[in-house]
Amino acid sequence: MxxxxxxxxxxxxxxxxxxxxxxxxxxxxxxxxxxxxxxxxxxxxxxxxxxxxxxxxxxxxxxxxxxxxxxxxxxxxxxxxxxxxxxxxxxxxxxxxxxxxxxxRNLVETVQVRFGFDRWELNDAAQTALLTLIKELRENPRLSVDLEGYADPKGTFDYNVALSQRRVEAVRRYLVDKGVALPRIHSVGLGPLLDGGQPDEQKRRVTVKLMVQPD
Structure with a gap:
């Protein structure tokens, strides 16, 4: 058990x-x-x-x-x-x-290039006058040219300054196209002429001054 x-x-x-x-x-x-x-x-x-x-x-x-x-x-x-x-x-x-x-420099000659009202293109008379200066510039390397642009006093001052610059540029471009070297050209737009003794049509111009270096 x-x-x-x-x-x-x-x-x-x-x-x-x-x-x-x-x-x-x-x-x-x-x-x-x-x-x-x-x-x-x-x-x-x-x-x-x-x-x-x-x-x-x-x-x-x-x-x-x-x-x-x-x-x-x-x-x-x-x-x-x-x-x-x-x-x-x-x-x-x-x-x-x-x-x-x-x-x-010394001033040799001055030519007035006229423009119409509010215009800056060169007319035939202006081109003819410039051709005479271009001939002298080609023949005498001592010559240079000064360009002074003007406008009549009608309109705003800023607009007339720009207009005088466009007129100067038209003359400068024409001289360069005819063979005048750019360094021989001095240019400036002077704006409106305020001279009361001149009629407005005579103020719309570029004064071209033929200059010569002194000896």
Whole structure:
């Protein structure tokens, strides 16, 4: 009886022990799988973060290059602007010297080129008078010419200044077209003449002065 009881007790205990061993094996296997999955997820996330960091670093580097390139372009533009201003100052100074030097020459001859009311085109009479001066300029390289444009006082001051400049430009262009070198021509539009002793038709003119350099 006692021997049968021991057998009965031993059999359940053995079954329970076997079940416990199987349970531990399952737990270890399950934990191993979870750890492997976790490791894989961590590795994947780490790789994704590393890739993102590399992309951001590349983008920042590209921005730095573009900023440097933009700075170089800006510096180049500023240098070109400074050069342009320097050239403009040089030209302005040269023109000022030329205009001041006109007083160091002697007057040879004066011709009045007349214009119609609010007109600046050269008529046949004006062209004929200028041809005589052009001949003298061709024959004597020491000669130069001064052009002073005027208008009558009708209308606004600004408009008459612009009109006198257009008249001067018409004469200057005609001289250049006929072969007179541009540096030999000094021109200025002086606007309206307010002299009450002259009729208005005589004020609509360009005074052409033939000048010669002193010996």
């Amino acid at each position: 006692r021997q049968g009881l021991r057998l009965v007790i031993v059999l359940p205990a053995a079954a329970l022990l076997a079940t416990g061993c199987a349970t531990r094996d399952w737990v270890r296997e399950t934990l191993g799988k979870k750890e492997a999955e976790l490791d894989q997820r961590v590795t994947s996330e780490s790789q994704r973060v590393d890739k993102r960091i590399a992309e951001e670093a590349q983008r920042v580097e590209g921005m730095g290059f573009r900023l440097a390139e933009t700075g170089t372009v800006a510096l180049g533009a500023r240098d070109r602007a400074d050069a342009a201003f320097a050239k403009a100052d040089e030209v302005s100074s040269r023109l000022t010297r030329l205009w001041d030097a006109r007083h160091q």
